[in-house]
Amino acid sequence: MQQPVSQTRVRPAAPSLMLIGVAGGTLSGLFGIGGGTIIVPALALWLLMPQKLSAGTSVAAILPTAIVGATTYAIHSNVDWAAAIALAVGIIIGAQVGSWLLSRVPVHVVRWVFMGFLAVVIVSLWFVVPQREDTISLTVLTALLLVVTGFITGILSGLLGVGGGVVVVPVLMFFFGASDLVAKGTSLLMMIPGSISGTLGNMRRGNVDLRAAAFVGVAAAAFVPVGATLAGVLDPFWGNLAFSAYLFFLLCQMLVRELRMRRNA
Template identity: 70%
Template sequence: MAQEIRPHAIWLALIGVAGGLMSGLFGVGGGTIIVPALAIWLSMPQKLSAGTSVLAILPTAIVGATTYALQGQVDWIAAICLALGMIVGAQLGTILLQKLSVDVVQWSFMIFLGIVIVTLWFVVPHRDAQIDMTFWTVFFLVVTGFAAGILSGLLGVGGGVIVVPVLMFFFGASDLIAKGTSLLMMIPGSMSATLGNVRRQNVDFRAAAWVGLAACLFVPLGSLLAGWIDPFWGNVAFSLYLVFVVTQMLLRWFKNRAK
């Protein structure tokens, strides 16, 4: 029995290592790595992969946000605004996961990421940039969190692939503050989405534990790398990561259409 479980656990840990590095380096939850890996490598159903990923993101986000906060790279007010929207959006996302085809959401998401990829090559954030808080800033932060929450519950991602570039390009945050704030926002969002997924039995707790714990060990390394990399090259690396995300989403979409 142990021989059957051990390789499975090793694969889960490797998935967590990759997700943790990406989480710390780019301020994302790692779901864009975790979900396809669970579905492809371990043949886990799509809905169960998404729900398991959201739970694994919780400890990952806690460690990542703590690492960035210790470096002073978190905007707490922005994170609270984002989290308020994300908590509500995550609940809606888990409902949509049960009831709707995700094709339209996936294509909208891919188009959005395509725009972000192009933008990353032309706009480079300054390391000392801050978010200026006004009424409209707070309002649009909540809206951004709501959209990220829907994607979190629906696709199993942490929402950072939306929040990080939006914070940099529309709210004027530095790349490190955007990443740290994004990770802090994910904590309540992941809790909210997980509660919805547990009620709908879309979580594999054992798999989430292996992935989440392995990811926690490598998030600090990713965050240190983010601080060492020049903002321009950080944008280049993030854009290549998003190209990978879009490519794997396209491949999975065509694969599902071919069935």
């Protein structure tokens, strides 16, 4: 019988957890992401939480962040509800698969694939600039493709502890014709059921620290509106550049960590 990941190896201080939440929440509102790309490495590298526990804790912390973020964007009519529902159907299933795979699949394989995807997105952001009036044209085929997108995103969410915004936001802009703000708002709304689904799966497998998730999530939720306000002020072109710079930072961070782990092994 598989033993759950120990949650007593480390008990991070509340101020440190809240500081991580502030950073994750601000970026979540600005880029329409869950903040997991900041939360996971901060928990694992700064607060020395085990990698799998960090990933599961991040998924739980994303819930309040996504709720506040989606609400903020929805108030300004920057959410495509139909697209979000289609994505949610896929991510609910995918998150369960991802949390199941978390204890079975070598995560470094997924990280390399994810880094390749990030590299493609970074280049694309310099050539494709969405217009604020762009909308998603929903057809049966589009809905099915959105479900597939949500499913893949859910798997990555469960495995890597990310909310999925770094996947969904560029995909909605480049392949489904969404504006940058609608892509971000829809992404945050999609993360709500994804976070619930992934957290339930991680709780069954002992891969979540609910105390740490609460501190990070509440602090992040308080700062999501700050990032969302900045997103509305930024021109789409400069928003793309800022997002590409963030993804490049993330890519370098993941690459350095992966190479360091391989060298130590």
